[in-house]
Amino acid sequence: MQLRSIAAHCRNTLISFSRRVQKHQEGYSTLSTESCEAFTLMDSSERYCFNPTLHWKPEVEEYFIKAYGADHFAKISKALTRPSCYSCIRVNVLKTTSDAVIEKLLAMNQGTDGGHIDNDLIHKCPIPGLNYVVFVRGTGPHEIEYAHAPGQPVKEVIVSRKCAESVLRGAQIYVPGVLACSAHVEKGDSVAVSVAIEQPQHDGKWGTGITRGIVLQGMETDPQFSQRKGLYIGRGTAMLSRAGTFRALEGVAISMSNRIYDLPSFNNVLEGEIFLQNLPSIIAAHALDPQKGERILDMCAAPGGKTTAIAMLMGDEGEVVAADRSHNKVIDVQNLAAEMGLKSIVTYKLDALKSVARDTVSDMTEDTTALKSCTIVEEKLNGNMLHGENFISGNGNGHVPNIKGKQRVKNGVGKNHFSGERVEKSKGFAPNSFDRVLLDAPCSALGLRPRLFVGEETLKSLRSHGKYQKKMFEQAVQLVRPGGVIVYSTCTINPGENEALVRHALDTYKFLSLAPQHPRVGGPGLLGRCELSDGYVEEWLRPGEEELVQRFDPSSSDTIGFFIAKFNVGCKDT
Numbered sequence: 344m345q346l347r348s349i350a351a352h353c354r355n356t357l358i359s360f361s362r363r364v365q366k367h368q369e370g371y372s373t374l375s376t377e378s379c380e381a382f383t384l385m386d387s388s389e390r391y392c393f394n395p396t397l398h399w400k401p402e403v404e405e406y407f408i409k410a411y412g413a414d415h416f417a418k419i420s421k422a423l424t425r426p427s428c429y430s431c432i433r434v435n436v437l438k439t440t441s442d443a444v445i446e447k448l449l450a451m452n453q454g455t456d457g458g459h460i461d462n463d464l465i466h467k468c469p470i471p472g473l474n475y476v477v478f479v480r481g482t483g484p485h486e487i488e489y490a491h492a493p494g495q496p497v498k499e500v501i502v503s504r505k506c507a508e509s510v511l512r513g514a515q516i517y518v519p520g521v522l523a524c525s526a527h528v529e530k531g532d533s534v535a536v537s538v539a540i541e542q543p544q545h546d547g548k549w550g551t552g553i554t555r556g557i558v559l560q561g562m563e564t565d566p567q568f569s570q571r572k573g574l575y576i577g578r579g580t581a582m583l584s585r586a587g588t589f590r591a592l593e594g595v596a597i598s599m600s601n602r603i604y605d606l607p608s609f610n611n612v613l614e615g616e617i618f619l620q621n622l623p624s625i626i627a628a629h630a631l632d633p634q635k636g637e638r639i640l641d642m643c644a645a646p647g648g649k650t651t652a653i654a655m656l657m658g659d660e661g662e663v664v665a666a667d668r669s670h671n672k673v674i675d676v677q678n679l680a681a682e683m684g685l686k687s688i689v690t691y692k693l694d695a696l697k698s699v700a701r702d703t704v705s706d707m708t709e710d711t712t713a714l715k716s717c718t719i720v721e722e723k724l725n726g727n728m729l730h731g732e733n734f735i736s737g738n739g740n741g742h743v744p745n746i747k748g749k750q751r752v753k754n755g756v757g758k759n760h761f762s763g764e765r766v767e768k769s770k771g772f773a774p775n776s777f778d779r780v781l782l783d784a785p786c787s788a789l790g791l792r793p794r795l796f797v798g799e800e801t802l803k804s805l806r807s808h809g810k811y812q813k814k815m816f817e818q819a820v821q822l823v824r825p826g827g828v829i830v831y832s833t834c835t836i837n838p839g840e841n842e843a844l845v846r847h848a849l850d851t852y853k854f855l856s857l858a859p860q861h862p863r864v865g866g867p868g869l870l871g872r873c874e875l876s877d878g879y880v881e882e883w884l885r886p887g888e889e890e891l892v893q894r895f896d897p898s899s900s901d902t903i904g905f906f907i908a909k910f911n912v913g914c915k916d917t
């Protein structure tokens with residue numbers, strides 16, 4: 344009962360925050376989705392809006408409609424095309440406080456790309472225990488004239504879909520993102536910016552039909568004209584001429600001055616003190632409930648958002664083992680840990696499918712961490728809880744993870760143990776050697792927003808994510824000690840990667856049970872099962888289980904689509 348009221352409070356808080364924010368928006372010259380559509384109908388040839396539609400493969404649409412119902416899925420689909428209108432900043436409380444960060448951001452009075460931050464737009468997260476998280480509100484959608492001035496010929500630029508997705512999140516337009524441009528665009532010209540979204544082509548493949556560098560003819564005479572309707576993302580100033588843009592290999596091509604969605608960007612702002620992170624990701628770290636002195640595994644860690652959140656929650660005392668299969672991404676984790684001044688993070692390059700050391704005995708002789716972890720587990724099982732410093736100091740000899748490539752020298756790298764040139768490869772870890780494991784699984788990412796194209800997703804590709812995740816989960820189950828915890832999370836709305844994984848886990852590993860999560864902000868999971876026309880059956884949650892998982896729904900509050908399940912690990916002999 345108490346849990347339910349806290350959950351309701353948290354959900355209401357998030358929703359009321361969204362509403363407050365909507366109200367706030369009304370003070371600006373903004374346009375709701377509905378009025379935007381009406382506006383398009385009244386449209387003169389010079390005025391456009393941003394109102395894209397996601398086109399799903401029919402088989403995928405059928406599946407999601409079975410899961411959510413047609414209306415709900417249409418709302419989710421529409422919400423995914425818009426950016427979330429607040430930036431969520433996790434403050435590094437080991438270095439500073441949210442009050443100090445708010446003060447500094449207000450003193451700067453802008454994000455890096457010029458978006459203004461004023462008092463009304465910045466709030467501490469009201470969810471109990473999360474007041475170290477700061478929300479900065481963006482604005483939009485705004486009504487922006489397509490033409491620079493009434494009656495003037497419009498100079499236009501079309502950018503790639505990936506470029507537009509970043510621009511909608513606050514980025515500038517870089518040279519590689521520009522696909523097409525009007526003739527005679529010179530440096531300093533004001534240009535209208537639209538996005539080209541993949542459409543089915545004559546050969547059956549998806550494409551934009553645009554050859555990079557083509558000249559836009561302008562308005563109705565242009566073959567791409569109809570494709571730009573409803574896909575206008577704002578105006579900017581050309582930083583290069585047309586010829587310069589298509590000659591250059593890098594650099595800013597268009598500096599955006601008027602955006603349909605205006606979100607502050609925090610690139611290079613307060614490095615080490617803040618980290619931009621979606622709220623559900625922060626909540627996933629809380630759900631893991633890491634304790635000081637514990638040994639935690641983050642199996643798919645890069646770029647390190649949750650790893651560093653976990654280390655921070657542990658007060659940087661204990662050991663957070665961060666693994667990823669990509670060498671360069673492991674370096675990203677190292678850099679982030681160094682930047683945030685976190686000493687408890689140890690990084691490895693490791694395929695999560697091979698996380699359990701195959702020959703535990705011989706590997707332990709090669710891997711001092713594995714050897715040490717066995718001792719730790721034994722001592723823990725004997726009731727001898729060790730402290731974080733013990734873990735770290737024992738880790739020093741020959742186990743110094745290193746930074747390769749860009750080294751950030753800000754924020755006291757000297758205090759950190761990342762100082763050399765290598766990425767350590769791991770041969771896997773001993774069974775039962777972690778207190779807690781986070782599997783933030785690679786997934787279809789169908790919860791990330793804004794997303795302007797999903798046409799490449801098939802039922803087959805969605806199902807293959809589910810298979811891959813089950814294999815990784817099997818490794819997680821072996822690595823966590825009896826009495827430990829596994830948190831599984833994804834950033835997708837696909838039940839096949841969420842509820843179906845939970846069903847599989849509970850049915851396969853009888854010693855696992857779903858555990859309550861704190862805080863509880865997301866909604867319930869999906870109950871029942873789904874049978875598709877190809878005969879494929881997917882089992883989801885059973886009554887009583889739905890309130891134990893967290894499902895973040897982009898159509899019901901201003902969030903990315905996300906899913907979190909927490910498992911308690913019982914005695915594995917049963």
Ligand SMILES: C[S@@+](CC[C@H](N)C(=O)[O-])C[C@H]1O[C@@H](n2cnc3c(N)ncnc32)[C@H](O)[C@@H]1O
Nearest residue numbers: 643644645646647648649667668694695783785
């Ligand atoms: C969802 S992202 C993780 C995000 C990260 N947890 C964070 O919060 O910053 C998934 C990560 O899994 C990694 N990955 C994909 N397949 C993997 C595998 N077989 N083994 C280890 N890592 C893998 C990818 O490189 C990617 O960095």
